[in-house]
Amino acid sequence: MVPKDMVLNEIISLLKGKEKILILPHVSADGDAIGSSIALGLALEKMGKQVRIYFEEEIPDKYNFLPGQHLIEIYDEEKKEFEAEVAVAIDTGDENRLGKRRDVFNEAGVTVNIDHHNTNSMYADFNFVQPHCSAVGEIVYRIIKMMDLVIDYDISICLYVAISTDTGGFRYSNTTPETHRIISELIDIDIDVSEISRRIFETNSYKKIKLMGAAIDTLELLENGRIALHTITNEVMKAIGAKEEECDGLVNIGRSIEGVEVAILLRELENGEIRVNLRSNTYVDVSEIAGFFSGGGHIRAAGCTMEGDIESAKQKLIDKIVQKL
Amino acid sequence: MVPKDMVLNEIISLLKGKEKILILPHVSADGDAIGSSIALGLALEKMGKQVRIYFEEEIPDKYNFLPGQHLIEIYDEEKKEFEAEVAVAIDTGDENRLGKRRDVFNEAGVTVNIDHHNTNSMYADFNFVQPHCSAVGEIVYRIIKMMDLVIDYDISICLYVAISTDTGGFRYSNTTPETHRIISELIDIDIDVSEISRRIFETNSYKKIKLMGAAIDTLELLENGRIALHTITNEVMKAIGAKEEECDGLVNIGRSIEGVEVAILLRELENGEIRVNLRSNTYVDVSEIAGFFSGGGHIRAAGCTMEGDIESAKQKLIDKIVQKL
Numbered sequence: 001m002v003p004k005d006m007v008l009n010e011i012i013s014l015l016k017g018k019e020k021i022l023i024l025p026h027v028s029a030d031g032d033a034i035g036s037s038i039a040l041g042l043a044l045e046k047m048g049k050q051v052r053i054y055f056e057e058e059i060p061d062k063y064n065f066l067p068g069q070h071l072i073e074i075y076d077e078e079k080k081e082f083e084a085e086v087a088v089a090i091d092t093g094d095e096n097r098l099g100k101r102r103d104v105f106n107e108a109g110v111t112v113n114i115d116h117h118n119t120n121s122m123y124a125d126f127n128f129v130q131p132h133c134s135a136v137g138e139i140v141y142r143i144i145k146m147m148d149l150v151i152d153y154d155i156s157i158c159l160y161v162a163i164s165t166d167t168g169g170f171r172y173s174n175t176t177p178e179t180h181r182i183i184s185e186l187i188d189i190d191i192d193v194s195e196i197s198r199r200i201f202e203t204n205s206y207k208k209i210k211l212m213g214a215a216i217d218t219l220e221l222l223e224n225g226r227i228a229l230h231t232i233t234n235e236v237m238k239a240i241g242a243k244e245e246e247c248d249g250l251v252n253i254g255r256s257i258e259g260v261e262v263a264i265l266l267r268e269l270e271n272g273e274i275r276v277n278l279r280s281n282t283y284v285d286v287s288e289i290a291g292f293f294s295g296g297g298h299i300r301a302a303g304c305t306m307e308g309d310i311e312s313a314k315q316k317l318i319d320k321i322v323q324k325l
Numbered sequence: 326m327v328p329k330d331m332v333l334n335e336i337i338s339l340l341k342g343k344e345k346i347l348i349l350p351h352v353s354a355d356g357d358a359i360g361s362s363i364a365l366g367l368a369l370e371k372m373g374k375q376v377r378i379y380f381e382e383e384i385p386d387k388y389n390f391l392p393g394q395h396l397i398e399i400y401d402e403e404k405k406e407f408e409a410e411v412a413v414a415i416d417t418g419d420e421n422r423l424g425k426r427r428d429v430f431n432e433a434g435v436t437v438n439i440d441h442h443n444t445n446s447m448y449a450d451f452n453f454v455q456p457h458c459s460a461v462g463e464i465v466y467r468i469i470k471m472m473d474l475v476i477d478y479d480i481s482i483c484l485y486v487a488i489s490t491d492t493g494g495f496r497y498s499n500t501t502p503e504t505h506r507i508i509s510e511l512i513d514i515d516i517d518v519s520e521i522s523r524r525i526f527e528t529n530s531y532k533k534i535k536l537m538g539a540a541i542d543t544l545e546l547l548e549n550g551r552i553a554l555h556t557i558t559n560e561v562m563k564a565i566g567a568k569e570e571e572c573d574g575l576v577n578i579g580r581s582i583e584g585v586e587v588a589i590l591l592r593e594l595e596n597g598e599i600r601v602n603l604r605s606n607t608y609v610d611v612s613e614i615a616g617f618f619s620g621g622g623h624i625r626a627a628g629c630t631m632e633g634d635i636e637s638a639k640q641k642l643i644d645k646i647v648q649k650l
């Protein structure tokens with residue numbers, strides 16, 4: 001096997017030697033994919049390269065404040081004027097995560113894969129995958145340093161967004177001493193940490209807030225406050241006009257309540273089934289509970305789908321959870 | 326004026342030379358006051374000192390996981406068996422913030438004041454005040470390093486809590502490169518960042534969640550979504566059994582909504598007056614609005630108290646805000 005740093009040196013030589021470079025973050029790009037792609041794009045542009053970043057779809061509004069917007073395009077299959085010599089996939093665990101840009105990736109002269117998912121399928125000519133990095137932002141930081149480029153104000157903002165979003169604001173267990181060391185260097189350039197944090201962490205859609213209200217309105221504390229239960233009916237979803245993915249994270253409201261060990265969100269789907277999200281705080285293995293109802297997940301976060309009405313789903317779940325409390 | 330580092334050297338010599346050391350955080354101790362006090366206490370105990378930390382009142386439950394609980398006492402005027410040679414006030418801008426422990430502070434042989442408020446009144450024999458530090462935790466970190474003590478697992482947890490809470494999870498503008506450099510070193514000891522963060526940032530009282538629900542239920546978006554308004558009536562406060570301070574931060578729900586510039590929380594007080602909290606995101610100076618109604622505050626966070634009913638307070642405020650949108 002080729003040592004990792006040798007691969008990185010080869011990638012850097014490759015980027016230095018080519019002129020037209022295409023950067024491709026994964027579909028439904030998140031803060032790390034967006035921030036890392038733009039940071040790398042800006043750095044390559046400083047070296048005099050022609051750079052394009054193709055996104056699969058519009059990026060979320062909250063990232064519109066990022067610099068480097070002139071490098072960004074929403075990919076259009078009909079419009080193929082940019083013939084990339086190198087295509088770089090960013091934060092993309094396998095080729096399918098490139099969506100309809102998979103072809104344009106493979107049509108490039110050389111392909112590069114820069115990622116931190118330990119499940120990465122090594123689909124490119126050059127693959128640099130670092131699972132110990134909290135974010136691809138950490139890898140791009142290192143690439144820019146190795147290319148002897150200065151990390152300027154704009155690149156700092158992009159890397160700060162990449163790393164802070166993928167670590168949940170330095171709260172997830174993927175946060176390392178190196179993460180904070182890099183951030184220490186990035187904010188030395190005097191970027192506006194509080195304004196950036198407000199934009200990326202304290203911005204919600206109106207629908208999301210209304211869903212939070214609905215989740216709180218239906219909150220029940222059971223078993224002496226050790227179980228918190230939220231319910232979102234199909235009727236409420238329609239009244240708010242919310243999409244399924246906007247329910248992400250609602251179960252954490254119940255989980256955050258003092259004394260709660262297990263939080264449940266029951267969501268009525270259009271087909272009448274009940275989608276169940278489970279979270280625990282310290283000792284209940286919710287993947288076991290979800291598994292009993294043919295679902296799965298992790299010890300502290302799991303889910304399943306159940307037949308029947310909300311009341312019967314609730315009873316079946318509580319009966320199982322009580323045995324573990 | 327005595328150079329600052331000379332003062333710090335004197336404080337360290339003093340602590341090294343004495344045996345019975347009393348540590349006093351400010352009243353209503355927050356994460357920084359609690360974490361810094363315990364970290365300093367544990368370090369001094371490692372040097373063989375007798376240490377007590379007197380709190381004015383019970384500390385919030387969410388900090389009960391902190392190590393060093395054996396050093397902690399709730400101050401009891403009747404029980405005075407510990408005759409301190411040195412008393413160290415922590416994170417305490419002036420003596421009054423010691424509450425009823427002010428006397429026990431002044432009765433100690435020597436008094437020390439370790440703080441980061443730029444308004445500090447320099448009330449002790451030795452005052453070490455560093456306004457550029459995000460948290461007193463940063464100063465205690467430095468003291469422990471200067472005393473050539475190892476920052477162990479327990480001290481790391483305390484300093485992590487001190488610094489992360491006073492910077493709002495590294496999001497406030499007081500966060501510096503040095504803040505992240507220190508955190509990088511603290512978490513190198515492998516403390517459980519995700520579990521600590523959950524406990525200090527993702528734990529709410531049931532009443533707080535119910536208040537959030539009430540604030541969302543009354544949410545109005547006005548002026549094309551540029552103003553968000555929440556209302557909490559006295560009736561709701563009573564029904565939930567909430568205390569005034571539990572309304573802290575509710576106005577940020579409205580502030581977080583995409584497109585909102587000014588968020589308002591109207592809270593009906595028991596005497597019938599209306600307490601107003603105002604927040605803005607990017608350009609409206611809400612201290613000016615509050616000032617018009619005899620209140621005050623900062624550009625992005627201000628407040629005032631108004632006579633009359635909720636509806637008339639709302640109209641008067643909106644009329645003023647609209648002129649600034």
